[in-house]
Amino acid sequence: MEVEILQDDGAASGRSVTLDPTIFEIEPNDHVIWLDVRRIQAHKRQGTAKTKQRSEIRGSTRKLYRQKGTGNARVGDAKSPIRRGGGRAHGPQPRNYRQNLNKKTKRLARRSALSYKVQDEAIHVVEDFELDTPSTKAVSNMLDSLDLADSKVLIVTGGNQPTLYRSARNLPKVNVQEAGSLNTIDILDAEAIVLQEGALEEITRVLSVAQPA
Structure with a gap:
């Protein structure tokens, strides 16, 4: 599937990228998604009630x-x-309360969640960008240009970008995550996902079917 790459101001870059069909176009497995969501929620329980x-x-x-x-x-x-x-x-x-799943199952859950978002046309790919200084307005303007101002948005970065995290933390509907720490709940909870090019490359590398278990 071809997806147009946008600039951070919403303008077309004139380039496109092909989403890996083994990640973004599989038949979603609802049971595996449920298993992974249950695992993540269980890990958040303190287990200190006494x-x-x-x-x-x-x-x-x-x-x-x-x-x-x-x-x-x-x-x-x-x-x-x-x-x-x-x-x-x-x-x-x-x-x-901790539970565990094998790596193949956890990867399948994320691939299934991403495939659902592709079906909903909720994935947007933008060029890599960084903010020199924290600016909530800059992130808000970017989302406005992408017509995502009123949506719950997950911004996925290719690496650690603390300035972007600080810029978005005052926006209640915006969640910023690194591609390497992306989980199934983050994906499902978002109405729209904004992937930096570097994040898309990292997701493809981590979730590729060719990866060993």
Whole structure:
């Protein structure tokens, strides 16, 4: 698939690029996308929720009153989970929620997400550019020129561009990511994706089917 390369002011550069069909034009695999999204979301969980069980509650383990003859229900010590101030039964304990997938599956999930964006005509390729100084207005003007001012936009860079990150952080609908750290949720969450030429080359290198597992 041929995509026109634009300048950062929205003007045509007179050049085009062919998107790798093994990355951008595959049949999306929804199940693999779900697996990868679940993995990413699980990695964000701290796993620090903790409640005290009856063995951790301060208090006596003496039985409050005898088992029979009082007319009351049977009861154990004051730390019983059924009593106010007692321990929590089956409460959350610290745990690791991390999950893992093999590299081939994670790459397939990203390829599937990118293929969905190509189907929606949501991918735009621009020439490599850098900002000398942080400027939110410069990023906003660029998105205006690309007719993306009101969209949730993912800008993908070929390398680390801290000036561009700082320029876009005050724009609530703009997310800037390096091509090497791009994940499935970033792709799916965006209404439009702006790829720098260098980012497209990096994505093609990383997600190429010819890459070893």
